Structures are given as structure tokens and as C-alpha cells.
Amino acid sequence: MELRRLTDRVFYTMFSKESDRPVLGYIQGQKRSIMVDSGNSKNHVEMFNEAVRKEGFRKPDVIAITHWHWDHTFGMHAVEGVTVTHKKTNDKLAEIAKWEWTDSEMKKRLAEEVEIEFADTCIRQEYPLLSEIRVVTSDISFSGSMEIDLGGLVAELHHVASPHSDDSVCIFVPQERVLFISDAVGVDYYNNCYLDKDQLRSLLTAIEGFDFDTCVVGHAEPVSKQKKLPS
Ligand SMILES: [Zn+2]
Secondary structure, eight states, X not given: OOOEESSSSEEEEOXXXXXXXXXXXXXXXXXXXXXXXXOSSHHHHHHHHHHHXXXXXXXXXXXXXXXXXXXXXXXXXXXXXXXXXXXXXXXXXXXXXXXXXXXXXXXXXXXXXXXXXXHHHHHHHHOSSGGGOOOOOOSEEXXXXXXXXXXXXXXXXXXXXXXXXXXXXXXXXXXXXXXXXXXXXXXXXXXXXXXXXXXXXXXXXXXHTSOOSEEEESSSOOEEOOOOOOO
């Protein structure tokens, strides 16, 4: 795993399809740095930290979470910095933290439609030993939005409407013109892949409001916003 450069102060690591590992972000200030999402396991966190170390950068001081889905949060117990989530994310994590990770309990959750097939399959791929799964809540939670001063660089966390999950948070770095939206534009896998068009419309309006050049998504290459031609 390697850290890829988006701007002088914003980096990311690639997603991987095998066990549905998402893109992770690294935002580097003079005093502090942020990791965007905690990845899906301790292994994922360790690979990320190794990529950061290879560049000679500091370990992330703050870990900002984009939404509750397992692939973005199950590494939270293994990070060293302070974790930050939206309140709704934290409520959901508190619920999942009570789940038992045995074959039979996982099958039961599938039968009761508490869990979805895709997540179940990928979790089993990431964790040959299910007993290694640990789900924790965050150190700090917020509603609305919050700003984090990294030293010469500010990161903004904004709760946004999203058809993917109602706790979706976008992370905007205005000085670097980078916006992390994670999976926010996707369908709701936990509601039969339903796409709520009103939620999508609100999200797109919110995204339009951010002045960015590059948009970092959860499970694909970052995309650049097409520059408008001068009229
Ligand atoms: Zn997701």
C-alpha cells in the first residue's frame, strides 16, 4: 500500500475490491494530521500507517469517519489518534458493538435482514478469525458540522443528506480544494439498494456548494471536477 499524492497536503491510499477496503485519506497540517476513515480492520490500519511512515509523515492525530458501514469503521479500535464521528454514526456503532461475531450469530443477522449478504461475505474475507472483530464508538461525536485546525490548514466535517446512509459526513479541505465524499452518492445497500432521489438531489446541491477541484470517493479513483469554460 502506498500513499498517493493529490495535492501538497492531501494524500490517499487505494481501495481494494477483495475485502471491500475503501480509499483512506491523509490530510497533513503543520501540527496535526487527519486520517479519513479507519479502514475495515487492524491490518488495514497497519498497512496505512506503514505507508504514512514510509513517506516520513506523522501518524494521524485525528481519525474522521464518513459513515458507519463496517469497511469504514472496523479499524477504529486499532488507530492511535482521536476518532471523530457524527452522532448518528456513533449511535449505530454502539448498537453494532453489542453484536457477537460467530458464524451462527452472523447467519442469524442475515436471516433477520439486520445484515446484508455483501457485507457478510466481505467481512468473512477480511477476518479469517471472526473473533478478531472489534467494534468501538468514537472519542468525539458531533452534529451539523465541525472544523479541525491542523496548523496552517483547516479541515471541515459536514453532515450531508445522502441516499447511501443518513449519517454521511463530507470532509472538505478548502485550502487544498479537495472534498472527501466517501460513498455518499451511492444507493442504500441496507434498504434493497434503494436510491432516494430527494436525498440525492439535496446531496448534489450540498456538493455544488463546496469549492473543490478534486473529489475523493470511497471505492474508486478520485475524480476531478470539470472546470467550467469561461463564457
Ligand atoms: Zn458505505
